[in-house]
Amino acid sequence: MSGIIGTRAASARRRDSQVGESVFVRMLLIVMALGFLGIFLVAPLVTVFASAFSQGLGPYWAALAQDETLDAIELTLLTAGISVPLNVVFGIAAAWLVTKYDFWGKSVLITVVDLPFSVSPVISGLIFVLLFGAHGWFGPWLSERDIKIIFAVPGIVMATTFVTFPLVARELIAVMHAQGNDEEEAALTLGAGGLSILLRITLPKVRWGLLYGVILCNARAMGEFGAVSVVSGHVRGLTNTLPLQVEILYNEYNFVGAFAVASLLASLALLTLLVKKIAEWSVSNRQAKRDALRSAEARPLAASAELEGVRP
Amino acid sequence: MRWKTRGVLPGFGLSLGYTLFYVGLLVVLPLSAMVIKASSLGPSELWTKVSDERALAAYRLSFGSALVGSLVNAVFGVLVAWVLVRYRFPGRGLVDALVDLPFALPTAVAGIALTTVYAEHGVLGQQLAKIGVKVAFTPLGVTMALTFIGIPFVVRTVQPVLEEIDPDVEEAAAVLGATRFQTFRRVIFPSILPATLTGFALAFARALGEYGSVVFISGNMPMRTEITPLLIVTKLEQYDYAGATAIAAVMLMASFSLLLLVNLLERWARRAEA
Numbered sequence: 001m002s003g004i005i006g007t008r009a010a011s012a013r014r015r016d017s018q019v020g021e022s023v024f025v026r027m028l029l030i031v032m033a034l035g036f037l038g039i040f041l042v043a044p045l046v047t048v049f050a051s052a053f054s055q056g057l058g059p060y061w062a063a064l065a066q067d068e069t070l071d072a073i074e075l076t077l078l079t080a081g082i083s084v085p086l087n088v089v090f091g092i093a094a095a096w097l098v099t100k101y102d103f104w105g106k107s108v109l110i111t112v113v114d115l116p117f118s119v120s121p122v123i124s125g126l127i128f129v130l131l132f133g134a135h136g137w138f139g140p141w142l143s144e145r146d147i148k149i150i151f152a153v154p155g156i157v158m159a160t161t162f163v164t165f166p167l168v169a170r171e172l173i174a175v176m177h178a179q180g181n182d183e184e185e186a187a188l189t190l191g192a193g194g195l196s197i198l199l200r201i202t203l204p205k206v207r208w209g210l211l212y213g214v215i216l217c218n219a220r221a222m223g224e225f226g227a228v229s230v231v232s233g234h235v236r237g238l239t240n241t242l243p244l245q246v247e248i249l250y251n252e253y254n255f256v257g258a259f260a261v262a263s264l265l266a267s268l269a270l271l272t273l274l275v276k277k278i279a280e281w282s283v284s285n286r287q288a289k290r291d292a293l294r295s296a297e298a299r300p301l302a303a304s305a306e307l308e309g310v311r312p
Numbered sequence: 313m314r315w316k317t318r319g320v321l322p323g324f325g326l327s328l329g330y331t332l333f334y335v336g337l338l339v340v341l342p343l344s345a346m347v348i349k350a351s352s353l354g355p356s357e358l359w360t361k362v363s364d365e366r367a368l369a370a371y372r373l374s375f376g377s378a379l380v381g382s383l384v385n386a387v388f389g390v391l392v393a394w395v396l397v398r399y400r401f402p403g404r405g406l407v408d409a410l411v412d413l414p415f416a417l418p419t420a421v422a423g424i425a426l427t428t429v430y431a432e433h434g435v436l437g438q439q440l441a442k443i444g445v446k447v448a449f450t451p452l453g454v455t456m457a458l459t460f461i462g463i464p465f466v467v468r469t470v471q472p473v474l475e476e477i478d479p480d481v482e483e484a485a486a487v488l489g490a491t492r493f494q495t496f497r498r499v500i501f502p503s504i505l506p507a508t509l510t511g512f513a514l515a516f517a518r519a520l521g522e523y524g525s526v527v528f529i530s531g532n533m534p535m536r537t538e539i540t541p542l543l544i545v546t547k548l549e550q551y552d553y554a555g556a557t558a559i560a561a562v563m564l565m566a567s568f569s570l571l572l573l574v575n576l577l578e579r580w581a582r583r584a585e586a
Contacts, residue, residue: 033395036388044425097327101319118567120521122541127342194322223418226523243420262421269416
């Protein structure tokens with residue numbers, strides 16, 4: 001849930017500190033923490049790949065090359081291809097709104113933006129069934145015109161967009177908030193318009209946060225299970241996304257197939273974590289560079305001030 | 313635009329209009345549709361639907377296992393955050409990155425992987441079976457899955473606070489004769505408590521609604537290992553929309569209360585920092 005901004009100052013000073021735990025306590029705490037993560041995180045992750053390749057490369061490729069799996073890949077790409085751009089545009093607008101202005105009702109708006117995070121994925125699917133399903137609000141109207149939303153692709157796209165909708169906004173709000181508005185306001189005084197401020201100053205400034213937001217949003221969009229499972233109706237070859245395909249194969253005891261498809265999604269998750277790491281690294285690197293520049297600028301100034309003070 | 317109080321940059325009207333339109337269409341409209349549907353049931357019908365025995369068993373399991381899972385995360389989350397912030401060891405960067413895995417890994421993938429690991433013949437399930445502990449298809453399995461998906465929350469809320477604690481304070485405590493444990497209990501713990509509680513509440517809220525990672529490992533036996541979100545799905549599959557909506561309304565109310573709690577905790581944390 002955290003952004004990609006961290007602080008280094010206190011931890012750097014701590015390295016010189018004389019206070020700390022004994023080597024034994026350190027080792028014990030590290031082993032306990034790693035043991036916990038090993039049991040809960042590493043074991044399942046390794047299992048995905050180990051089970052996928054348990055019978056060698058041949059069955060792995062065969063499982064992925066099935067027609068139904070290929071259809072699922074296609075639908076998943078389509079869904080993410082629609083919902084991610086929508087949420088990126090929204091994320092930029094919402095982050096601009098929240099970080100550039102103070103206005104009445106801002107905290108309420110932020111809470112509403114966060115809502116999909118605290119709603120169960122199952123409920124996220126249900127609300128669209130209640131709106132567009134056969135017995136929903138718009139159900140009769142839609143069926144008269146022979147438009148299918150629930151148990152069809154539009155419902156899957158809507159549910160996915162709902163579930164992943166705060167991700168880009170949250171990430172951008174955190175980064176924009178941390179970076180402040182000085183550069184934007186300077187550009188405004190120099191006569192730049194809103195669009196050119198956004199495109200030439202703000203977006204380049206937040207590019208890593210934006211990239212991580214997009215990648216995370218994409219991974220979640222491709223991997224959403226609960227909400228999509230409620231609205232999809234599980235029509236094979238038509239409304240099956242990759243996670244639903246994993247479920248079907250698993251329930252048919254085709255474990256190699258299920259884990260082969262799962263390994264695709266797990267690789268996407270690992271890629272997401274890698275991008276986050278790179279983004280964090282680049283942000284803290286830039287921060288360090290800026291700090292170094294600032295102290296280099298400050299030193300001659302301080303020196304000349306001293307000189308002036310000495311002068312009679 | 314009287315209610316804009318600060319900000320000179322252009323684009324207020326456009327970004328406000330677009331944000332409100334999008335939020336209204338995608339979040340407010342669907343959610344209010346559900347609330348209206350639930351309230352159209354009438355109090356007595358609503359009450360019978362949300363309080364039948366099967367629903368009560370599902371609430372008990374969902375709340376109970378989410379509570380235990382997020383308590384485990386509160387303890388181990390602080391431990392992991394502490395180790396990541398304070399100690400240097402090989403692979404620290406990798407471990408730090410892996411903490412976010414439950415965020416990025418699709419829940420269905422986590423579900424089948426956890427089931428395979430903890431099934432009777434699984435890598436860890438085998439060892440646990442020897443000492444008589446059965447994980448898959450029991451409430452314990454549900455708790456394990458809910459622990460998995462809650463891991464990042466406490467770690468990521470506590471980590472920045474731990475990084476900010478001034479080493480001078482700890483040195484002062486040591487100079488005044490405090491043992492390391494006393495310093496932790498009396499100096500460090502109070503300053504990370506708000507963040508820990510926030511992370512705990514976030515993990516709890518997430519665990520309460522979780523579906524994908526649980527349905528595989530739980531076995532889905534009504535009255536025994538059926539979580540509330542699954543009950544909603546079951547009712548939907550039987551075209552019992554009223555029943556599904558009623559139970560969903562209960563869950564929604566619980567999540568909104570938790571969201572409110574998180575906001576209050578965050579306000580408290582900010583005041584503690586200031």
